[in-house]
Amino acid sequence: MECVVQGIIETQHVEALEILLQGLCGVQKERLRIHELHLKSGPNLGAVPSDLKILCDLEQPEPTWTVRHVGGPMRGAGADQISVLVRTMLESKASKNVLRFFYALGYKLDHELLRVGFAFHFHRGVQITVTVSSINKMLKLHATDEAVPVTPGMQLVEVTAPASSENYTEVVAAMSSFCEHLAPLLHLSKPGISTGVVPTAAAAAASLMSDGGGTTL
Ligand SMILES: *[C@@H]1O[C@H](CO)[C@@H](O)[C@H](O)[C@H]1NC(C)=O
Numbered sequence: 001m002e003c004v005v006q007g008i009i010e011t012q013h014v015e016a017l018e019i020l021l022q023g024l025c026g027v028q029k030e031r032l033r034i035h036e037l038h039l040k041s042g043p044n045l046g047a048v049p050s051d052l053k054i055l056c057d058l059e060q061p062e063p064t065w066t067v068r069h070v071g072g073p074m075r076g077a078g079a080d081q082i083s084v085l086v087r088t089m090l091e092s093k094a095s096k097n098v099l100r101f102f103y104a105l106g107y108k109l110d111h112e113l114l115r116v117g118f119a120f121h122f123h124r125g126v127q128i129t130v131t132v133s134s135i136n137k138m139l140k141l142h143a144t145d146e147a148v149p150v151t152p153g154m155q156l157v158e159v160t161a162p163a164s165s166e167n168y169t170e171v172v173a174a175m176s177s178f179c180e181h182l183a184p185l186l187h188l189s190k191p192g193i194s195t196g197v198v199p200t201a202a203a204a205a206a207s208l209m210s211d212g213g214g215t216t217l
Contacts, residue, residue: 001074001163002089003171005179005188010197011153014132016205017185018118021130024181025122032133033058034115035144037099042106052107054099058144065094067102073190074168084172085190086163112138114147117155125174131158157186 009017018029035056055066071088073079079086094101117133134155136147159179163171179188184204187195 001086001165001168003084003086003161003163003168003175004191005084005159005175006191007157007182007186007188007195008151008154008197009132009157009186010201011134011155013185013201013205014155016208017132017157017182019208020182020185021120021132024178025120025124025130027120027122029118029120031059032115032117032119032131034133035063035142036113036115038110038112039102039107040110042108051110052102054094054102063096065096065098067092067094067098082172082176083189084175086168086172112142113150114138114144116147124178126161126163126171128159128161128175128178131160132156133158157182157188159188 022029035058037054037056039052039054041050041052050069053068053070055068057064057066069090071090074086114136115131115133116136117131119129119131121127121129132155135150137150138144139146139148159175161171161175182188183198184200185198185208186201187198189195
């Protein structure tokens with residue numbers, strides 16, 4: 001399982017967010033350039049529709065491939081009360097013919113995206129990953145060099161952490177406390193709940209830029 005929250009930030013404040021994250025995490029960012037192919041299963045693959053993402057990491061010297069399936073959110077009263085989404089997630093490394101393999105199984109390309117940005121991977125009691133990326137669409141099939149932003153001037157921020165049904169309360173608590181540090185710049189909530197940009201972002205960004213990221217914990 002994984003715990004996840006998302007938010008959006010104006011591109012003009014991304015540099016300030018990067019300074020803040022750098023100070024909080026104490027690790028170097030990794031560049032991110034990921035071609036996402038969203039597949040849907042064909043009608044002959046059983047009654048339950050299944051969505052898959054094939055991810056191609058274009059930042060590596062040789063592109064590497066991953067298959068990712070995101071399952072449903074955890075349900076129940078406890079799940080409604082927490083501000084973090086807990087969901088099942090399956091991920092597996094794959095070889096470069098993975099797309100042909102899923103086409104042969106009857107999957108069809110639904111849409112494709114290019115995610116460009118950066119990620120921080122670090123440990124704060126639990127393993128946390130923060131990604132900041134612009135989402136781009138391709139004007140021609142697979143033409144990642146001609147991608148255009150879906151929401152110009154806005155970037156998506158995603159915070160995720162691996163969890164299990166035994167330890168998710170601990171993971172949620174650690175993630176929530178980490179996210180509080182980002183609150184002046186952006187609001188993070190369960191995916192699908194759109195909260196918009198925070199009014200304090202411009203002031204918080206200006207102060208982060210002027211003190212040059214002196215904020216550490
Ligand atoms: C929770 O469980 C997941 C899956 O087993 C594991 O990857 C993660 O490190 C665990 N986190 C903690 C804080 O124990």
